[in-house]
Amino acid sequence: MSGGTGSAIDVRRLDAAEAEARLSELADILVDAVAHGASVNFMAGFTPESASAFWRSQLAAVADGSRQILVGDDGRRLVGTVVLTFAPQPNAPHRAEIGKMLVLSTLRRQGLGRRLLLAAEAAAREAGRTLLLLDTESGSAGDRLYRSCGWIEYGRVPGHALTPDGRLAETTMFYKRLGQ
Numbered sequence: 744m745s746g747g748t749g750s751a752i753d754v755r756r757l758d759a760a761e762a763e764a765r766l767s768e769l770a771d772i773l774v775d776a777v778a779h780g781a782s783v784n785f786m787a788g789f790t791p792e793s794a795s796a797f798w799r800s801q802l803a804a805v806a807d808g809s810r811q812i813l814v815g816d817d818g819r820r821l822v823g824t825v826v827l828t829f830a831p832q833p834n835a836p837h838r839a840e841i842g843k844m845l846v847l848s849t850l851r852r853q854g855l856g857r858r859l860l861l862a863a864e865a866a867a868r869e870a871g872r873t874l875l876l877l878d879t880e881s882g883s884a885g886d887r888l889y890r891s892c893g894w895i896e897y898g899r900v901p902g903h904a905l906t907p908d909g910r911l912a913e914t915t916m917f918y919k920r921l922g923q
């Protein structure tokens with residue numbers, strides 16, 4: 744695994760009860776990402792209340808096992824997230840999506856993003872999901888992270904989503920096939 748400060752941080756899965764208990768910490772990470780310009784579905788001015796509502800909306804799926812939230816935990820607070828969602832379609836029992844790949848802005852470039860992503864890949868493999876999909880703003884830190892972890896670009900859509908400050912930006916789609 745990566746070295747640096749990131750290695751002092753525990754990467755683990757939250758169950759639904761702990762996710763609910765720690766909604767405000769999850770919300771802080773999401774608000775921080777949006778405030779620093781990340782294109783993760785939300786616009787500038789995004790509030791902790793709205794971020795908590797987003798995470799609350801994930802809890803039922805965490806409880807029923809169709810979604811996993813993995814986090815970085817420094818022992819005092821949660822500092823990073825990644826969400827793994829299993830495809831529900833009967834013809835896609837091998838597929839899953841990655842989302843909300845977030846590291847607190849003060850802790851970036853220390854290897855935590857890569858550790859979270861590899862942990863999500865391992866969790867997918869363990870669940871028998873061998874084809875992973877995600878998308879991200881073209882040229883973003885996420886774009887660089889995914890390429891560095893062996894993800895393969897399969898398309899780009901110009902003007903796919905607004906950045907938090909309201910500019911239309913291109914999205915790049917990636918996939919990764921996991922070995923058994």
Ligand SMILES: CC(C)(COP(=O)(O)OP(=O)(O)OC[C@H]1O[C@@H](n2cnc3c(N)ncnc32)[C@H](O)[C@@H]1OP(=O)(O)O)[C@@H](O)C(=O)NCCC(=O)NCCS
Nearest residue numbers: 781844845846851852853854855856857884885887888891
């Ligand atoms: C994307 C994100 C999670 C990366 O987290 P991180 O902890 O900084 O990533 P890591 O330190 O593990 O980086 C691993 C590798 O990814 C690449 N990388 C990550 N951020 C990069 C950046 N800003 N510029 C260039 N390469 C980058 C590098 O290859 C890096 O390895 P290196 O540091 O040895 O060069 C973080 O930047 C983030 O939270 N961004 C905002 C949210 C977001 O856009 N998420 C993705 C869309 S869902």
